Amino acid sequence: MAVYALNLFDISSKDEYLEYSRRSVKEVQSHGGRVLSLGKFRESVQGDISPRTVLILVEWESKEAFDSYRNDPKLSDLHPHRENGTSNYIWHLFDKLEDLRPLLKD
Secondary structure, three states: OEEEEEEEEEEEHHHHHHHHHHHHHHHHOOOEEEEEEEEEOOOOOOOOOOOOOOOEEEEEEEEEHHHHHHHOOHOOOOOOHHHEEEEEEEEEEEEOOOOHHHHOOO
């Protein structure tokens, strides 16, 4: 079952994040992921989460595909660029739903 990874973060080092972004799209795709949306923070309308500057929404074929990207030893040199190039990182996974009925059942 597909999962969505919601990435919210601030960029703390443009050079480090550029190193990550140069390879990450290809590597995400090779592990069964697809970037669905990129966004730049506009405004806070409601809620108590501290705003982050960047949003990235990635659809993964499965939780296993996501884990294979995070844990692939061939990418051990890639992930530190993301970690060193960002701050205030939030990375949440959401199961894909066709509609909200499963959440609304008693």
